[in-house]
Amino acid sequence: MIPERFLPLGSVVTLKDAKKSIMIIGYGFTGEVDNSTKVFDYCACLYPEGFLDPNKSILFDHESIEKVDALGFDDERGAQWRKFFSDNLDNIKKQFENGEADLSNLSVDNPNLSTYISVDELEKQKQAEAPAAPKSAE
Numbered sequence: 626m627i628p629e630r631f632l633p634l635g636s637v638v639t640l641k642d643a644k645k646s647i648m649i650i651g652y653g654f655t656g657e658v659d660n661s662t663k664v665f666d667y668c669a670c671l672y673p674e675g676f677l678d679p680n681k682s683i684l685f686d687h688e689s690i691e692k693v694d695a696l697g698f699d700d701e702r703g704a705q706w707r708k709f710f711s712d713n714l715d716n717i718k719k720q721f722e723n724g725e726a727d728l729s730n731l732s733v734d735n736p737n738l739s740t741y742i743s744v745d746e747l748e749k750q751k752q753a754e755a756p757a758a759p760k761s762a763e
Contacts, residue, residue: 630666630687635697637672638690645683646694647683648672652710653717656684664718 632638634647647669654668660683664686670676672694 628746629711631711632667632693633692633697633699633703633707637694637697638669639694640685640689643691646672648675648677649697650682652707653714654682654684655721661723664721666714669721 631652632649634649634651637646648671649667651667651668652666653664655662657663657698666686667684669683669685670681673682675680698738741748
């Protein structure tokens with residue numbers, strides 16, 4: 626049995642009709658299929674070789690998984706991200722297809738899909754909003 630959609634990063638899977646295992650390294654990557662751009666559920670690299678060439682990434686959807694060989698690392702933050710991504714996948718795909726989305730900045734820290742922000746940018750905003758530390762009297 627294949628677990629729920631969106632396995633943790635680092636999970637090793639075998640796809641239907643595949644001879645080699647692959648390791649999941651990302652979610653929501655885009656690729657060309659039949660002269661159109663599609664948002665795929667996963668991006669992966671060969672296992673055990675690892676990420677050798679960005680032009681040789683493997684893009685696939687969850688239903689293509691035949692077997693889960695090993696689950697990757699998981700924690701609360703990873704589970705939160707996968708739930709957010711799964712809950713919003715249809716909307717993300719629709720926005721992308723309409724040219725309204727930039728998936729490169731998608732962040733669980735900013736669930737407003739119309740205004741993507743990177744985690745780094747969010748940290749900068751939090752630091753700017755934080756009250757300044759009091760100066761010590763010398």
